[in-house]
Amino acid sequence: MKTEKLELVCPAGTPAALRAAVDAGADTIYCGFRDATNARNFPGLNFSREELGDGIEYARSKASKVLVALNTYPEAGHPESWHRAVEDAADLGAHALIMADIGLLAYAAEKRPDTRRHLSVQASASNPDAIAYYQRTFDVKRVVLPRVLTVPEIAALNKEINVETEVFVFGGLCVMAEGRCSLSSYATGQSPNMNGVCSPASHVRYEDKGNKLVSKLGDFTINQFSQTEAAGYPTLCKGRFVTQDKPSYLFEDPTSLNAAQFLPELMEAGVTALKIEGRQRGKAYIAQVVSAFRKAADAAANGQPVPPLGLENMSEGQKETTGAYNKRWQ
């Protein structure tokens, strides 16, 4: 069924970023607590209980909603932090909880049934059977789809499921089976699913050699950028590897997703919400990207062409891709 108006779901890593997202026109903001319960547990980032309460109040005053990401997997034998996070987020008035772990979903469904449950992209649910299972078992209201599906695949999926779908439209791109990648675990000993990042900052080093910028992850040199090249993050899947004497990007280029041009098709495909990636980015990024996508979503809702967004400077490597939405490979 065609969507009339797409919901804009925007990131916030700090209270200032939350306010910036609300002020820029976000319908919904997602964020996390300052602990291991969320997959962006970076130094200096995220919300205390008090900050989240204030943030929810601020969002409400402007008719926006707040989602709380509890999207890591509780440690065996120590589920207390995750359970407390479910209780606290619900008590503070979060509109929904974003979760991936089936144990945590079960806990939230049983203890706090009145707070909506969204299935995190970390669960990597991308087919009707898997999604129906989460809906039937945990009464999940929305699923965040992995960034591996084409627009026709999303349209076909929406016809077979009975929950809302949310898709990524801007920011970091992962074309792996999300929640199941072990590249950074191999390189750094830290998991993207538990520590929340493909390149933990504690293992990242940049070296300015004058004529080139060298980026390293743990013991691995990931890339060397010449003076005139735009730089990217040192993630293994976006590393430059030398094969047959030629350095090239074998898996992914350092680039960011921008699916703005597909908004009319995504509406036609029955998508409910658009997700912008980047809880780890600053409030200037939030303000610029959210504001641009607000205009784009409104234009699409009014049947007008989506305007150029001018977000190349915010993109990794200053390059953009439409990713799997326009997939030309199997």
Add this chain to the structure above:
Amino acid sequence: MTSVHKGPLAPLSPVLLAGIVAGPLPHKALQPLLNLAIKQMHTLHPDVFERMTSVNSPRFLIDPVDLPFSFIMDTHPDCPSLEIIQDFQNEEELYVQANVRGPLVLLIALLEGKIDGDALFFSRDLIVEGDTEAVLALRNAVDGADINVHNDLLSLFGPLGKPADAIAQLAGKVFNRFAKDLDRVSQATLAPLQRKCDAQAHTIAELEETVASLKKQVRRRAGKTA
């Protein structure tokens, strides 16, 4: 041995020219002003320094590439400091955990959260070296603090804040106008060089294609004879 320039190039800006003029003056004369500024920041934004305790309150070398001096910022939660330094030979002796290099105007915009640090990094206008986790923590801490350098410094003037604001506004306008003029001068000066560079880049790209094609042929022949 040829020395190589590290960090982003200094833009032709009023800051660069002011730095050249101020270069011969004793830079330590600025220290009392920096002491006041960091004290004010500590008073108005204690959260910034408290958040830095999660990464053991590191010291940073802040290096505006368009000024002839740099700063060392200590993020101790009780007594943070900002020290001006010049002509250091060995970075190791500074006992800093990380370096942040970029044009002054961008560093201030970053401090105020008006510009995205990752975007500056992608465009190579900002270089960080050393403990990336410490830099990330600092970025997140200042980004969440709603710092406004103009207003924060004006609050130091108390009842004289209003006239000081008027002077600062005027200075800001002159600065912006001068910056635009210098930008135009810079573009006009560099245009012939840019054309030459574009032509050379085109030639290099063609040569690279030729070399790649030749390498392919060599590999094919080697494969046939194997």
